[in-house]
Amino acid sequence: MFLARVLDQETMGLYFIALMVVFLLKIISDIGVDLAFVKQYPEESETGKSNLLRSAFTIRTLSCIVVSILYILVERSGLVSFVNNIAHVTMLTLAMYWMHSFRELLLRLLQAEQIFTVYAGVQVLAAILKALLVLTLLFVSDVSVNMVLMVEVFAFAASITYAATRIRARLIDAAKARFHGGSGLLKFGYPLYLNALLNLGNEKVSQYIVAGFGGPVTMAFFGISERLADAGSRLFESFANVYYPSQTANFANEDKPKATDMAVQSLMWVSFVIACAIVGFTILREPVVRTFFTEKYLSAANAAAMFFGVLLLRSTQTLMGYFGVAAGLKFLPVRVSTVSSIFNIITCFIAFKTFGYQGAIAALLVTQLLMNVLYHYWLGKAGFPIDVKPVLTICAICIISVALTYLLGNYFVLTLFIFPVFIMACLLALPELRSDLLDFIGKAIIFLQNKASGENTGKA
Numbered sequence: 001m002f003l004a005r006v007l008d009q010e011t012m013g014l015y016f017i018a019l020m021v022v023f024l025l026k027i028i029s030d031i032g033v034d035l036a037f038v039k040q041y042p043e044e045s046e047t048g049k050s051n052l053l054r055s056a057f058t059i060r061t062l063s064c065i066v067v068s069i070l071y072i073l074v075e076r077s078g079l080v081s082f083v084n085n086i087a088h089v090t091m092l093t094l095a096m097y098w099m100h101s102f103r104e105l106l107l108r109l110l111q112a113e114q115i116f117t118v119y120a121g122v123q124v125l126a127a128i129l130k131a132l133l134v135l136t137l138l139f140v141s142d143v144s145v146n147m148v149l150m151v152e153v154f155a156f157a158a159s160i161t162y163a164a165t166r167i168r169a170r171l172i173d174a175a176k177a178r179f180h181g182g183s184g185l186l187k188f189g190y191p192l193y194l195n196a197l198l199n200l201g202n203e204k205v206s207q208y209i210v211a212g213f214g215g216p217v218t219m220a221f222f223g224i225s226e227r228l229a230d231a232g233s234r235l236f237e238s239f240a241n242v243y244y245p246s247q248t249a250n251f252a253n254e255d256k257p258k259a260t261d262m263a264v265q266s267l268m269w270v271s272f273v274i275a276c277a278i279v280g281f282t283i284l285r286e287p288v289v290r291t292f293f294t295e296k297y298l299s300a301a302n303a304a305a306m307f308f309g310v311l312l313l314r315s316t317q318t319l320m321g322y323f324g325v326a327a328g329l330k331f332l333p334v335r336v337s338t339v340s341s342i343f344n345i346i347t348c349f350i351a352f353k354t355f356g357y358q359g360a361i362a363a364l365l366v367t368q369l370l371m372n373v374l375y376h377y378w379l380g381k382a383g384f385p386i387d388v389k390p391v392l393t394i395c396a397i398c399i400i401s402v403a404l405t406y407l408l409g410n411y412f413v414l415t416l417f418i419f420p421v422f423i424m425a426c427l428l429a430l431p432e433l434r435s436d437l438l439d440f441i442g443k444a445i446i447f448l449q450n451k452a453s454g455e456n457t458g459k460a
Contacts, residue, residue: 006134006143009296013216014145016223018086018093020207025071025097026104027196029063032189034108035325038245040184041112043252053109053174055182060105068094082211082219092149099156106163109170111241118166120238126159191330195321198337202367203314205341206348206360214357222357224293225303229311232277236270236315240322247326256327260386263323267316268390268433272426274312275398279422281308282405283415305402306361312398313368316391320375327384336374340367390430397425 007015037056044052075083075090086093103122110119133151137143164171210222243266250259281288285301293300317336324332344367351359376388401422408414427434 006137006140007145007148009220010216011143011145011148012223013211013218013220014086014089015148016207016219017082017211017216018089018096018145018149019223020204020211021071021083021086021093022097022100023204024200025067025094026100027200029060029067029101030104030193030196031059031063031186032191032193032196033059033185034104034189035192035244036185036189037105037108038112039188039248039325041109042245042248047177048180050170050173050177051180052185053170054177055179055185056105057102057174058179059182059185060101064098064101068097080212082208085211085216086145089146089149092146092153095153096149096156099153099160103156103160103163106160106167107241109167110163111245113167113170114245115167116242118163119241121166122159122163123234123238125162126155129158130155188330191334192325195333195337198334198341200341202337202340202344202371203364205345206352206364209348209352210357210360213352218357221297221300221303222360224289224297225300225357225361226307228281228288228292228304229307232274232308232311233314236274236311236318239266239270240315240318243319244322244326247323251326251328256384259323259326260384263319264387264390265432265436266319267386267388268394268430269436270315270319271312271391271394272433274308274315275394275426276419276423278305278308278312278398279401279405279419281305282402283419303358303361306358306365310361310365310368312395313365313372316388317368317371317375320372320379320386323386324375324379324382324384327382329379329382329384332375332378332382335378336371339374340371343367343370390432393429394426397422397429401425 033056037052041049041052071083071094072090074080075087078084107119107122110116110122130151133154134148137147137151140147207219207222211219214222243262247259247262250256250262282305285305286298289298289301289304321333321336344363347366348360348363351363353359355362372388376386379386401418404418405415408418427437
């Protein structure tokens, strides 16, 4: 967020375009290996795990080489406008892409091994290093996109080094292993890969339309709007990376009731937490934007609020998608994404031409809603119904709360009372939410009491 203070709007837009290209290249070169690896790894013997990891790294290396060559050819052709905008940082963009790709594979290994402390440490280390290095840029008078990308590359490299040292024994075993199991990864992963490509139409097409037709400055406003909800997105990804292998284990143990209960409870709590963020941010949207991104981005405040709505709907459909994949419905995400991608590309283009970048965000919001409907419908038809009434209840209370915030916009002090009222309304409307919260508070109190008792005993 400090970048908004050190970069002008055009450079900020170029930075967001570079990140967008890195994400695109990473998705193209993944070939579905990441999710397939997490699915198959726990089922292997120790030797099989080493072979599978060796295969995953080999496939990733080859795919990165091919995609890098293709990207250089596209950049030199000059046919893609947003690629032309960052042609002067091609090598840095590719370096960040390689770092991102291999760090992602290491994170998947940590996820499959369920070493979540190191998993979190990798991400925290990268975030802290990046923040510290960006702070040093405050003392530079003319910050370029090259400098910012070098910061990203260094932060990625440091986090990769940390992860590799923590699981070096596993990596050494993989280096000595043979290529075996690669065909299984590709076979299971290709429908997931198709879904990832289709998800570009669901989630990222708005970025390409804004960058291609709006240019760097418009992309800066779009990127700032998205960045505010990005922290919540990263927290959700951390939760999802625990949720997916847990659901895989539930179905591996043929415990469908436990998997379904976990899905319902996860959907409820994820919806509640993000809805709290939506209401809180809507109330404080203008002060937050002024504080973190300066006055020049104040017009992005309402767009950022919409992105929080996108985050909520994207999170719920992702949980339902993971539930389906864990249950063995590996083609379900492809079916959903095929329909929603076509819908989003058309509506996003029309909405951007009519309403600008905020129209593109609104189209993305509607697309995420459509994906939730499709996942719920097709999961039910496949024999895996999920109760979404708690989610609908939370969303309804959230919409009413946000509407009241805008209606009382001239009375800021009154809007501050909307947040606690929203929480109370959710707790009153959902006994299961209230029960979970009371249970958590009770366990926390017992834990603190036991800790205090242990400390007193130790002193005695």
